[in-house]
Amino acid sequence: MHMETIRLILFVILAFLLLQIWQNWQQDNQPQHVEIAQQEEFPAPLVETENTTAELSRLPGEVVAATPNAQASELITVETDTLIVEVDTRGAMPRKIWLKNYPVSLQDPDDLTVMFDNDFNHQFYVQSGAVANPQNKSAPNHKTLFDIEASDYSLKESEDQVELIATARLQNGLELQRKLTFSRGGYQIETLTTLINNTDQPWQGRFYNQLLRTPGDGAKRSFFAPASYEGTAFYTAEDKYNKVSYEDIAEERMSVQTDNGWVAMLEHYFVAALVPEHPEQFYTKELDASRFVIGSLGESQTVAPGGQVFETATLYVGPKEQYRLEKISPGLELTTDFGMLTFLAQPVFWVLKWLHGLFGNWGWAIIGVTVILKAIFFPLSAIGYRSMAKMKGVQPKMVALREAYADDKTVLNQKMMELYRTEKINPLGGCLPILIQIPVFIALYWVLLESVELRQAPFVLWIKDLSQSDPYYVLPIIMGVSMLIQQRLNPSQLDPIQQKVMMAMPIVFTFFFLTFPAGLVLYWVVNNILSILQQWHITQKYAAP
Numbered sequence: 001m002h003m004e005t006i007r008l009i010l011f012v013i014l015a016f017l018l019l020q021i022w023q024n025w026q027q028d029n030q031p032q033h034v035e036i037a038q039q040e041e042f043p044a045p046l047v048e049t050e051n052t053t054a055e056l057s058r059l060p061g062e063v064v065a066a067t068p069n070a071q072a073s074e075l076i077t078v079e080t081d082t083l084i085v086e087v088d089t090r091g092a093m094p095r096k097i098w099l100k101n102y103p104v105s106l107q108d109p110d111d112l113t114v115m116f117d118n119d120f121n122h123q124f125y126v127q128s129g130a131v132a133n134p135q136n137k138s139a140p141n142h143k144t145l146f147d148i149e150a151s152d153y154s155l156k157e158s159e160d161q162v163e164l165i166a167t168a169r170l171q172n173g174l175e176l177q178r179k180l181t182f183s184r185g186g187y188q189i190e191t192l193t194t195l196i197n198n199t200d201q202p203w204q205g206r207f208y209n210q211l212l213r214t215p216g217d218g219a220k221r222s223f224f225a226p227a228s229y230e231g232t233a234f235y236t237a238e239d240k241y242n243k244v245s246y247e248d249i250a251e252e253r254m255s256v257q258t259d260n261g262w263v264a265m266l267e268h269y270f271v272a273a274l275v276p277e278h279p280e281q282f283y284t285k286e287l288d289a290s291r292f293v294i295g296s297l298g299e300s301q302t303v304a305p306g307g308q309v310f311e312t313a314t315l316y317v318g319p320k321e322q323y324r325l326e327k328i329s330p331g332l333e334l335t336t337d338f339g340m341l342t343f344l345a346q347p348v349f350w351v352l353k354w355l356h357g358l359f360g361n362w363g364w365a366i367i368g369v370t371v372i373l374k375a376i377f378f379p380l381s382a383i384g385y386r387s388m389a390k391m392k393g394v395q396p397k398m399v400a401l402r403e404a405y406a407d408d409k410t411v412l413n414q415k416m417m418e419l420y421r422t423e424k425i426n427p428l429g430g431c432l433p434i435l436i437q438i439p440v441f442i443a444l445y446w447v448l449l450e451s452v453e454l455r456q457a458p459f460v461l462w463i464k465d466l467s468q469s470d471p472y473y474v475l476p477i478i479m480g481v482s483m484l485i486q487q488r489l490n491p492s493q494l495d496p497i498q499q500k501v502m503m504a505m506p507i508v509f510t511f512f513f514l515t516f517p518a519g520l521v522l523y524w525v526v527n528n529i530l531s532i533l534q535q536w537h538i539t540q541k542y543a544a545p
Contacts, residue, residue: 076148078164080155080182082318084112085189091142092166092178093126094189097317099270106456106464115270115317123214123291124265126274126315130176130195131297132205139205140176140195144168153182160184173199187318188328194310197303204302207311209274210295211265212287215246228268228449232294234282235331236261243337244284249292254284262329263294266320266337269452275314275329319452338446345443348373349451356453362466363459366519369444370526374534377436381531382538390425441524448519459518466519473514475521480510482528489535 073090081100088095098112105111116125129141146166155162164180175198181190197203215230231245236258243266244254263282264273274296281297301309316328325332338345348369355365374381397419405412419425448454448467457466462474470476483506513521 071145073145074148074151076150076164077152078162078180078182079153080162081184082187083182085182087148087164087166087180089146089148089166091127091129091144092146092148092168092180093128093142093191094180094315094317095125099187099318102270102319102455113270115272121214123212124272126209126211126272127295128178128191128193128207128209128313130193130205130207132203138170138172138174139203140168140170140174144170144176146176146178155182155184173197174203187316187324189315189317191313191315192310193312194308195301195303196308197305200305202302202304204300206280206300207276207298208295209276209313209315210293211263211272211274212291212293213265214290215292216267229337230267232263232265232284232292233335234261234263234294235329235334236282237330241331241334244294246286246292249284249294250286253286254282254294256282258282262332263296264332264335265294266335269320269450269455270318271316271320271325271335273314273316273325273328273332273335275316275332277312320450321452336450336452338443338450341439341443341446344439345446348440348443349447352447352451353453361459362454362457362519363463363522366466366522367526370523371530373440374527374530378534380436381534390423394419394423394425444523445520448517454517454519457519459522463518463522466522467517469515470518470521475518475525476510476513476516479513479521479525479528480506482525482532483509485532486528486535489532 073088075086075088075095078085078087084098084100085094086096087093094116095118096114097116098114100112102113103109103111104113117123118125127142129144130139131141132139146168148164148166153162153164160183162182164182166178166180168176170176175196177194177196179192181192183190191209193207195203195205195207211232229243231243232249233241233243234254234256235241236256237260238258239256239261248254258279258281261279261282262273262275264271276296276298278299279296280299283293283295283297285293285295287293296313298311303309314328316325316332318324320336322333322336325335338349351372352362352365352369355368356362359365359368398416401412401415401419405415455465455467458464459466462472463470487502487506513524
């Protein structure tokens, strides 16, 4: 197989990869519309688990509401420097959360990203409570109505924390107290739940915490370029990081015995995670065709009359910033998922972040990463470019061989290989630059796609958001022109069909890149410019006089 054919195949492979990425980028950035039938306002998930004792067979969702009255609940507002939270007095947990530092778009900075919400078309919130054994029958759960002293709370300038305390007293004598602690500069909410047994009988049961969500349409994935993951995940020291898609939950419930770890629901740039201090079991459940649950069930607790038991957990609702997540719980930073090339993408992200600290701009950091990668791969690229330069120098001899043995392909191939050996040319050498760029390109694609740090990050002039496409298509056009210049420096294609295909490549690539994030196109443009300079220098050095 001739070098020209191999190069053509590699270009086609790269074009295929770009097509896959482009299709998934389009799907990932299309608005999602979900319509579901109206459900009961506070649905309770049904969870059946293995390895559960008979006296604790009823788990979250199977319990009867601890307060049978139909009294309406209230929403209590808590505001910090990072969050605006509405806590529902029914269940005493956050029902809606706005992220103050993350507007939906740069055009409307007051339109904040909403994580938790109870809209019927977008149910996403946390539920927490206790589940009793059949003999005890009743326990305070996420349907229980709590008393909260104030109607709004705010973090004062002189404070680092603000606390909300809720209390629920059941008619049977059980009492549940919950304290929510919000910290300055953070997206985590610390929960302390205390169950007090004011009855004359022992109480036995467990605490539970769970996330409920109506997912979006989601994006289709492929082997080469899976879209940004939206679904559930869990982590334990034994099983490590595991993703459980909504499709998987619909097919089969998950039940994992563990005494550590966390459960979470992920979307593009953000994550909601529950980190219980003493879990015993993680579980999933499909409530119906549009709502899913992942949760944690705690250890079995026995509370004597007059006694009490408590549970602590951390709820994180915010951006997938690795430095924050790794401080909260081991493995939580893995929710920033760089795909199958994480081993390559993670170092690229570290270097990118370090350069951002130097330059103060993510665009210049991308340029810096491109220069560094080009320098690292310079020896291999130089080998390829030298081979291409030598190939260009022997073009007249190759044309003569093709004319002399046009009717005998076998002899022609033999003569070509003899020519390569005589001229000390590696016919595969010109493919190295392409092979090198493919994994780096995919790794950087994932870094730009998944890193919330680059969301709405400006560069210069008209580039206001590196995570979005160039609004005026300037960078894609420059990229296409740079590809044309590169082709001029390459050995000319002897086959007319190959010539036409190669000439079409810049047009095809430009079309793909029109909707790619500007940061990715910026990398490709800078990489092409550096490649042109390097290739021109080597071609001039080794070209035949």
